Amino acid sequence: MKNPVVSITFFVILFLISLIAVYLTTYIQVTVMAYGLFGGFIAAAVVGWLLLGGLSWIISKEFKGIFLLKYVLISMTATTLFTVLFTPILHLDHLTYFTPIFNVLISFIGLFFLFQILTPDVSRSKLLARISLFIFTWQTVVFTISYFSSKIHMKYTVEAPGYFASLKIKTPQEFEQDLQETFKAAAVENSKN
Amino acid sequence: MMHKNFLAALFVSVLSLSASVVFAKPKSKFNLYRNVSDICYQVKTSLSENAPKASYGTGFVVNAKRGWLITNYHVVSDVIQKKNSTYRNFVVIDGKPIQAKILDIDILRDLALIQIDYQFKSEIKLQSKAIKEGEKIFSFGIPKDLKLSMVDGIFNGYLENGPFHKILMSTPINGGMSGGPVTNNEGKLVGVNVSTLRNSDNISFSVPGKFVGELISHVEEGGARISDLDYGKNQLYLQSQILMGQNDIFLAMQKNWKKEVLNEWSVPMFGDLMKCWMQKLNEHIKTESEKVIAFGKFCEVPDSMFLSSDEKFEGTLFYTMNIFSASNKKLNRFQFADFLNGLFNSPKMLRNENYNNDEEEAPSTLHQCSNLKMKNKKNLTFQVSYCTSTYLKYPKIMETFFKMITYDDSGNNALIVNFILDGFTSDNAIEFLKKVVEDISFQKFNKDS
Structure with a gap:
């Protein structure tokens, strides 16, 4: 840790691994979400937990240290703020290329803090458990927010890819039936006036 | 919107007028003007005889x-x-307004037959011989509330687009001349001034004279169902005319139904009934222009039915279609999806929200919407969003916004189709939408399969 070359190399490797891990996580999130929002949310959280948990296990193998809760909280808060701010501003839902970039950025900040605070006093299993908890919580927060932001978005526009993805595919006959029912509902609406 | 480029039109013609006096054959422009001035008057709408006019035209x-x-x-x-x-x-005769009663209307052709308690000395006669392209014609009317004016121009032929029939003229007509007659050099009726092409020089339209005769015959046969004082009865009558008109448009669309290739997609088109332009790409598309190849087409039925001057109404019933095909060249899956999302989300649909927010009276009911995924018989999956509502005044007339997106198997080619069907009945709209969805195919997909 004292050697600057080792530190910088580790810094770069850490960044690349976290980039791949988070990009993979996001890709899986989006893909799994095609089978339903709730299923996607659970699956993505689990996959993210496993992937980044694995990453943290590699880190903990090389550097023994103590995990300070306050840094975890800082990372989580930063993640939440980024998500809350950028989701509505940049129209970020699920299928957007901004999401993995911000995820990488945020996870990097979080892991950088972890790197800084690692000490040889904490057991590997404890460290793994704490990092896993952090990642799981992070994924939960991110996807809870994106789920509700998608719901809010839906209220004002009739289209949202995540919503479409969760829909059952209708046959031409079912499509016609849907048309019939919606047009009929419009006629009923008029009769109320 | 292009449909706003056309002012509402009117039709004038007489097939058999039981004229007591038909004006003499003019031998000069002087005679022509003098004769037409005897049969041409300002028609104004106001609260009373002497109240300021709210609107005006010519009759x-x-x-x-x-x-x-x-x-x-x-x-x-x-x-x-x-x-x-x-x-x-x-009707203003020698400066004195005489109250007029509407006898009948033809909403598709923008014509009205009115009656006043007055006996005129002469009346116009319908041109019986076929008029030829390039012949000189004369438009009459009272422009800008000034005085009767005569402008000469050229008859450029008939524009027949489904149920819409117009005469294309090179005649500088102006506001206030609506409803005025278009004659040949003998003073016989060729058409009725109806509209101009906005942002053009002297391109104008008139209603062919034969429709005037049809309207008069309709009244003489007792077919008219209109009354100045019975609002409910009038709305029913208007609705029946709108339904007949839109049914003719629907039939014309089916008759002209063709398939065209857009990029690698086969999409339905409607022959000459719809005019199409290459879609102007917005900023969002420009930024991705090197990474995505996108072609767009904007099509519309260039004619529309005038409904009302009420600002709460669009004023016309019209039909438009936007088609975009996009081929992904360099974007990743997320980027391409985001690009398509931008296309699919624009324009916004729900017009009623504005009215609800302002607590104004909306022209139509709240939109009923549906979002669904469906697979057509060619195995293409569509994401579909549509909203529909009915006009409060005309419960059988629907206003429908329809958007759909589909991909080929690779996920790198997409087609987005938007429709606005303003004026279809629910049965016709459903029939139309079903047919459009079934008529879309991806050519590479078909070749491989």
Whole structure:
């Protein structure tokens, strides 16, 4: 840790691994979400937990240290703020290329803090458990927010890819039936006036 | 919107007018002007005889004894379109307004037959011989509330687009001349001034004279169902005319139904009924232009039916279609999806929200919407969003916004189709939408399969 070359190399490797891990996580999130929002949310959280948990296990193998809760909280808060701010501003839902970039950025900040605070006093299993908890919580927060932001978005526009993805595919006959029912509902609406 | 480039139109013609006096054959422009000035009058809408006019146009005598005049429907529509309207129509003769009664209307052609309690000395006669392209014609009317004016121009032929029939003229007509007659050099009726092409020089339209005769015959046969004072009855009559008109448009769309290739997609088109332009790409697309190849087409039925001058209405019933095909060249899956999302989300649909927010009276009911995924018989999966509502005044007339997106198997080629069907019945709209969805195919997909 004292050697600057080792530190910088580790810094770069850490960044690349976290980039791949988070990009993979996001890709899986989006893909799994095609089978339903709730299923996607659970699956993505689990996959993210496993992937980044694995990453943290590699880190903990090389550097023994103590995990300070306050840094975890800082990372989580930063993640939440980024998500809350950028989701509505940049129209970020699920299928957007901004999401993995911000995820990488945020996870990097979080892991950088972890790197800084690692000490040889904490057991590997404890460290793994704490990092896993952090990642799981992070994924939960991110996807809870994106789920509700998608719901809010839906209220004002009739289209949202995540919503479409969760829909059952209708046959031409079912499509016609849907048309019939919606047009009929419009006629009923008029009769109320 | 292109449909706003056309002012509402009117039709004038007489097939068999029981004229008591038909004006003499003019031998000069002087005679022509003098003769037409005897049958051409201002038609105004106002609260009373002496109240300031709310709107005005021109009308001309088609039956001197009965006091019948032809004008545009859009000139006199306020009286029958507005609930509890205190407006009345007047024909101004020698500066004196005489209250007029609407006998019948032809909403598709923008014509109205009105009657006043007055016996005229002469009436116009319908041109019986076929007029040829390039012949000189003369438009009459009272522009800008000034005085009767005669402008000469050229007859450029008939524009027949489904149920819409117009005469294309090179004649500088102006506001206030709506409803005025278009004659040949003998003073015989060729058409009725109806509209101009906005942002153009002297490109104008008139309603072929034969429709005037049809309207008069309809009244003489007792077919008219209109009354200045019965709002409910008028709305039903208007609705029946709109339904007939839109049914003709629907039939014309089916008759002209063709398939065209857009990029690698086969999409339905409607022949000459719809005019199409390459879609102007917005900023969002420009930024991705090197990474995505996108072609867009904007199509519309260039004619529309005038409904009302009420600002809460669009004023017209119209039909438009936007088609975009996009091929992904360099974007990743997320980027391409985001790009398509931008296309699919624009424009916004729900017009009613504005009215609800302002607590104004909306022209239509709240939109009923549906979002679904479906697979057509060619195995293409569509994401579909559509909203529909009915006009409060005309419960059978629907306003439908329809958007759909589909991909080929690779996920790198997409087609987005938007429709606005303003004026279809629910049965026709459903039939139309089903047919559009089934008629879309991806050519590479078909070749491989």
